[in-house]
Amino acid sequence: MLKNKNTIDEIISRFAGKKGSLIPLLQEIQNLEKYLSKETMRYLSEKTGIKLAQIYGVATFYTMFRLKPQGKHIIRVCKGTACHVSNADSILTAIRTSLKLTEEKDTTDNGLFTLMVVACLGCCSLSPVIMIDSNTHGKLTSEKVEQILKKYN
Amino acid sequence: MSLTIKVGLASCGLAAGAGDVYNAIARYLKNNKLQAHLKQTACIGMCFAEPLMELSHSGKNTITYGRVLPEEVGSLIEAYQSGNPKTDNIILADEIPGSENDNLKNQIRIALRNCGIIDPESLEDYLDRNGYRALEKALRKMSREEVISEIKNSGLRGRGGAGFPTGLKWEFAYMSKDKKKYVVCNADEGDPGAFMDRSVLEGDPHSILEGMAICAYAIGSDEGYIYCRAEYPLAIKRLNIAIKQANDAGYLGRNIHGSIFSFRIHIKEGAGAFVCGEETALMASIEGQRGMPRIRPPFPAQSGLWGHPTNINNVETFANVSWIMLEGSGAYSRFGTEKSKGTKVFALAGKIKNSGLIEVPMGMTLRDVIYKVGNGMLTDKPFKGVQLGGPSGGCLPESLLDTPVDYDSINKTGAIMGSGGMVVMDSGTCMVDVARFFLDFTQKESCGKCTFCRIGTKRMLEILTRITRGEGELEDLDKLEELAVNVIKGSLCGLGQTAPNPVLTTLRYFREEYISHIVEKKCPAGVCKALIKYEIDPEKCVGCTVCTHKCPMACITGERKQIHKIDQEKCIKCGACYEACKFAAIIKS
Numbered sequence: 001m002l003k004n005k006n007t008i009d010e011i012i013s014r015f016a017g018k019k020g021s022l023i024p025l026l027q028e029i030q031n032l033e034k035y036l037s038k039e040t041m042r043y044l045s046e047k048t049g050i051k052l053a054q055i056y057g058v059a060t061f062y063t064m065f066r067l068k069p070q071g072k073h074i075i076r077v078c079k080g081t082a083c084h085v086s087n088a089d090s091i092l093t094a095i096r097t098s099l100k101l102t103e104e105k106d107t108t109d110n111g112l113f114t115l116m117v118v119a120c121l122g123c124c125s126l127s128p129v130i131m132i133d134s135n136t137h138g139k140l141t142s143e144k145v146e147q148i149l150k151k152y153n
Numbered sequence: 154m155s156l157t158i159k160v161g162l163a164s165c166g167l168a169a170g171a172g173d174v175y176n177a178i179a180r181y182l183k184n185n186k187l188q189a190h191l192k193q194t195a196c197i198g199m200c201f202a203e204p205l206m207e208l209s210h211s212g213k214n215t216i217t218y219g220r221v222l223p224e225e226v227g228s229l230i231e232a233y234q235s236g237n238p239k240t241d242n243i244i245l246a247d248e249i250p251g252s253e254n255d256n257l258k259n260q261i262r263i264a265l266r267n268c269g270i271i272d273p274e275s276l277e278d279y280l281d282r283n284g285y286r287a288l289e290k291a292l293r294k295m296s297r298e299e300v301i302s303e304i305k306n307s308g309l310r311g312r313g314g315a316g317f318p319t320g321l322k323w324e325f326a327y328m329s330k331d332k333k334k335y336v337v338c339n340a341d342e343g344d345p346g347a348f349m350d351r352s353v354l355e356g357d358p359h360s361i362l363e364g365m366a367i368c369a370y371a372i373g374s375d376e377g378y379i380y381c382r383a384e385y386p387l388a389i390k391r392l393n394i395a396i397k398q399a400n401d402a403g404y405l406g407r408n409i410h411g412s413i414f415s416f417r418i419h420i421k422e423g424a425g426a427f428v429c430g431e432e433t434a435l436m437a438s439i440e441g442q443r444g445m446p447r448i449r450p451p452f453p454a455q456s457g458l459w460g461h462p463t464n465i466n467n468v469e470t471f472a473n474v475s476w477i478m479l480e481g482s483g484a485y486s487r488f489g490t491e492k493s494k495g496t497k498v499f500a501l502a503g504k505i506k507n508s509g510l511i512e513v514p515m516g517m518t519l520r521d522v523i524y525k526v527g528n529g530m531l532t533d534k535p536f537k538g539v540q541l542g543g544p545s546g547g548c549l550p551e552s553l554l555d556t557p558v559d560y561d562s563i564n565k566t567g568a569i570m571g572s573g574g575m576v577v578m579d580s581g582t583c584m585v586d587v588a589r590f591f592l593d594f595t596q597k598e599s600c601g602k603c604t605f606c607r608i609g610t611k612r613m614l615e616i617l618t619r620i621t622r623g624e625g626e627l628e629d630l631d632k633l634e635e636l637a638v639n640v641i642k643g644s645l646c647g648l649g650q651t652a653p654n655p656v657l658t659t660l661r662y663f664r665e666e667y668i669s670h671i672v673e674k675k676c677p678a679g680v681c682k683a684l685i686k687y688e689i690d691p692e693k694c695v696g697c698t699v700c701t702h703k704c705p706m707a708c709i710t711g712e713r714k715q716i717h718k719i720d721q722e723k724c725i726k727c728g729a730c731y732e733a734c735k736f737a738a739i740i741k742s
Contacts, residue, residue, distance in 0.1 A: 019459065022441035023424050027383075054442075061443040061600075062424035064383055080345030081540060081576045082502035084590050093727040097705035119427065119594060120345035121384060123165050124502035124576070125200030125509050134386055136168035142703065142729055 002043055004032055012047050022050060022058055026065060035066040063118075071107045071114035073152050075132050080120030082127040091128045092117065094142035098149055112153065156189040156234065159207040161269060163196035163355045164387050165348075165509075169203035170223070177223035178206070181230060189230075195356030197269025198510035199253060202244050205269075208233045217251070219244035256507065259526045261488055261496045264312075264472040265512045268356030273391050276398040279359040285404045287475035288363050291370055292412045300371040301327060304474065307482035308494030313339055313430070313467030314545065314571045315647065316493075316560040322464060325454035326372040329462035334374035336365050336416075337458065337465040339435060340381040340388070343427040344543030345594065347574030349498040350468035352510050354381065354388035357472065358395035362405060362418060364471030367478060369416045372464050377416065380435050382423040392420055427544075427598035431646045432465045434600065445600045446646035467572070469498055489515035493559035503540075503576040504531045513558070520554040523577060534579035537678075538663070542571025544591045544598075545651030547658025548584060567658045569651065583680035584663040585670055589617040591655035595648060605643030609636050610652050617656070620667060622683040623674040630660065630667060679741050682726040686742050691716045693738035700730035700739065 002008060011028045015021040029044070030036055036059050045052040059065040077092050095101070095115060099108050107114045123129045126138025130145070137148050160166070160175045175193065182189050199205065202219030208230065209215040218229060219242050232239045243251045262268075271278035279285070291300050305320025326334060338361060342350040354361065365377050381389055396418055399405040407415045421439050428434045429444040436458050438444035457463025473495065477485045486494040493515040499522065502508050506528040513522060519539060523529065530536055538548040547568030549556070556562050563570045578587070596610040613636050619625045637653030644650050660667065669675050676684040689700075689709075696714040701707075708724050711717030719730070731739040 020421075020439055020441040023438065024422065027422060027424065057443055058441070062426050064423075064425035081543065081574070081587075081590070082346050082508075084345075085503055085576065085578055085582050085587070087728065090728050090732065093705055093725075093729065118384065118425075119343065119598075120347070122342065122348035122351045123168050123200075124346055124348055124500060124574075126165055126168050126203075127502065129168065136164060138165075138168040142732060 002039060005043075007032055008040070008043065009047070012044070022055065023062070026055070026059060030065060034070045035068055037067075069107070069111075071111050073113050073133055075113055075115050075130060076118045076121065077115065078119075078121040078123070078127070078129045078131070079117050080122075080124060080127070082124035083120075083129055086127040088128040090142060091130065091140050091145055094145045095130070095149070098146050113149075155211045156187070156230075157192065157207075157209045158189055158230070159192045159194045159209075161196055161203065161205045162193040163352060164385070165196060165200040166203045166205065167387075169200075171204035173223045174204045174206060174221050174226060177226045178230070181227045185227075187230070192272050193274070194269055194271060195273045196352045196510060198265065198352070198512075199244060199256070199507065200509035201507050202253070205244065207245075208238075210234075214238075214247045214249055216243055216249075217245040218242050219252075253507070256526065256528070259521070260512050261514050262512045263476050263485070263496050264353060264469050264498050265356070265510065266476065267360060268352055268510075271357065273356050273358055274394050276359065276395075276402060279357070283479060284359055284475075285363055285399075287478035288366050288370075288404065289410050291367050291478055292410045292414055297327065297371050297373065300367060300478070303478060303482050304371075305482075307477045307485040308489070309470065309473055309477065309485065310493065310560065311467060312469035312473075312497070312572065314542065314569060316570060319466060319470055322454065322466070323368060323371050325452065326374075326462050326464040329455050331462050333376075333461045334372055335458045335461055335463040336369045336372065336374045336377035337432075337435070337439070337463055338365055338377065338379040338471055339430065339432065339465055339467045340379055340385075341423050341430045341435060342382060342385075342468070342572065343430045343598075344545070344572055344574050346500065346502055346540065346543055346576045347572050348500045349510060349573045351385050351388055353468050353472050353498075354385065355391055358388075358391045359399065360475060361392075361468060361471045362395055362399050364466075364474035365418060366405060366409070366416050367474050368464060368466065368471070370414050372462070374464070375415050375417070377418045378421050378439055378458075379418060380421045380423060380429070380439060383425060389420060389422060396420070426600070427594075428600045428646070428648050431648060434646065435465065436463065443600070445602050446648075448645060469573070490557065490559045492561055497558060497570070497573060499558075499573045499575045501527045501575050501577065504534065504579040504582075505529070505577040506531050515559045516557045518555050518557050519549070522558060522575070523554070527577070530577070530579060532579065534581055536577070537580050537582055538578045538584060540576040540578065540587065540655075541574070542569040542651075542654070543574045544595045545569055545647065545654055546571045546574075547654045548578070548587060548662065549658070550662040553662075567654065567661060569654065581678055581680070583621075583676050583678035584659045584666050585617065585621055585676075586678075586680045588656045588659045589614065589621055592617055592652070595652040599648065599652075603644045603649055605640045606645075606649030606652065609640040609643070610649070612636060613640070613653065613656060620670050621676070621681040623670060623681075625667075625671040627668075627671055629671070630664075634660065685726060686721065687719055687724060687726060687728070687731060688740050688742065689717050689719060690738045690740050693736050695736055695738070697736070699733050699735070703729045703733040705729060
């Protein structure tokens with residue numbers, strides 16, 4: 001049984017009959033549930049008649065869709081060109097060190113943070129840049145990163 | 154109430170703390186019961202000096218302060234009001250010195266004409282700057298054919314990168330016979346290092362809507378989509394506000410300006426796929442499918458979205474349209490070179506002093522863009538290269554700095570104009586690493602449809618990774634070139650066809666650096682981790698223990714006030730100690 005069944009039904013009915021609605025549908029459901037679980041995708045397929053293979057295909061094609069549970073805060077580390085030449089790698093290392101996240105892990109054990117590397121946040125003049133949820137932090141150093149992370153709990 | 158205060162609240166300004174500055178001003182005005190008009194605006198392009206605050210008052214010089222701190226806004230406003238303004242950190246000013254007064258003089262701002270000047274969330278502000286008058290002129294006084302020929306005559310070419318003549322593209326869509334046609338704005342700015350479109354969307358969203366509406370009238374469409382990447386939440390928010398305002402005021406919707414022309418616009422949020430910047434992939438994504446390109450022909454102008462004729466232009470292209478319609482094609486084509494008319498917006502980033510957004514006439518040399526408009530190198534380290542066009546473009550050396558920026562001259566160098574990202578690099582940048590960086594990006598973003606793009610880029614990346622680890626062989630360079638040529642030939646869309654450009658240009662202009670990595674096993678710029686070593690200079694180390702606390706691997710040992718040592722076996726070469734040491738006692742070799 002899905003936890004947010006009623007809300008999901010409401011979202012589905014809002015998009016019913018609209019063409020090209022699979023991506024916004026998945027986006028809204030992900031906003032609600034933080035990720036797309038197998039159960040949710042299966043339910044969506046049953047309700048809408050869109051083939052499960054198509055849903056899974058779309059969900060795995062786009063980087064925004066997440067198939068695993070996420071932390072409370074999402075940290076996006078920019079690895080665009082400007083950030084790369086401004087040593088974004090050291091920022092990534094500093095975050096991993098500070099959150100005690102090993103290379104294999106993206107989400108902290110306490111479920112507070114999920115770490116993602118993204119191509120470009122478009123704030124190149126403030127490189128290196130990270131985005132936590134919808135807040136952008138620029139001109140970072142390893143020290144600043146630690147202080148910023150402490151503000152989120 | 155004649156004091157007006159403007160604060161730049163675009164993404165870059167907000168990241169630099171402009172939101173706190175804005176709130177501090179609001180508090181100051183309230184606490185001091187000062188009557189003033191506090192407004193938000195977006196990005197004037199001087200990101201390097203954010204947060205920015207502009208003070209203006211009838212009878213006084215308008216002054217823009219840069220690097221404003223929330224705690225100083227009160228004293229700045231007070232001094233300004235008293236007629237004795239503070240002189241530190243003046244960026245722009247009338248009649249008195251400002252550090253960037255000349256900066257804007259070297260620019261011609263057409264696409265960016267309203268950015269940083271108007272409040273992007275105010276329709277009135279846009280209307281005050283001749284907003285929607287071009288659409289009115291087109292609907293009331295011009296036939297559809299006249300609109301198309303005006304755009305053709307202006308010489309405007311697609312600003313997304315490929316540079317296809319815009320008027321011609323419109324004409325193809327116009328000639329396609331179908332009751333249903335679509336106009337699409339490509340706002341999926343995916344090139345790392347580029348943020349022109351974001352700034353226009355955040356700073357002047359109505360100009361995009363007006364440009365799209367004029368296009369829709371010309372080609373005979375009644376419905377449009379803006380495909381915007383989800384990484385730009387502020388742009389999406391402001392577009393939504395603008396669309397609602399335009400609908401309510403009758404600039405969009407049914408029977409615009411009392412004509413038979415109707416046009417509505419939807420926003421589609423991207424979901425993160427670089428390949429969706431390619432027009433056929435973008436359309437697949439709007440249709441709700443995996444964003445994979447398909448073979449052209451049929452071109453979108455014949456069969457696009459859901460099989461209907463579709464005209465796709467990029468944000469900057471649309472931003473130019475209403476200006477051309479009002480000022481005339483001749484006013485536009487006055488700027489630029491023979492084959493590249495008008496102006497181009499560039500995002501300056503990397504090791505350059507004035508990083509930010511600029512708009513210059515086509516044909517200006519790269520040297521002038523970097524040194525005159527961009528104010529030169531950020532640090533004492535010398536210029537090494539400039540990267541144009543992101544992952545599809547290339548790196549150009551000092552010797553090519555006199556190349557004029559126009560489509561054809563840039564193409565001749567092996568780079569491309571691209572959407573306008575310009576990343577300046579100094580001697581601390583390793584060109585092999587840069588090539589590897591771009592290939593890593595394109596290889597991950599390849600949609601997987603074409604074998605050469607999917608596997609060829611993977612093999613190229615493996616070779617480049619080997620070289621940066623000091624495990625390369627000289628024949629790898631030939632292999633790279635051979636693969637590059639085949640990836641270009643064997644790929645369907647622009648992603649694969651241009652992916653090898655960063656490798657080819659660095660091989661052409663910085664070949665000696667590849668050879669150093671392969672033969673001497675050295676990275677001259679000191680970037681490639683496998684080829685560098687961090688050591689402690691016993692002469693300089695004072696034993697402050699700062700580095701031991703910073704080291705993520707706990708591999709630096711030493712008692713307080715004793716000389717420290719790095720365990721080379723455990724060191725991951727992250728450079729944290731190098732960055733942290735205040736005595737320059739960490740040596741990178």
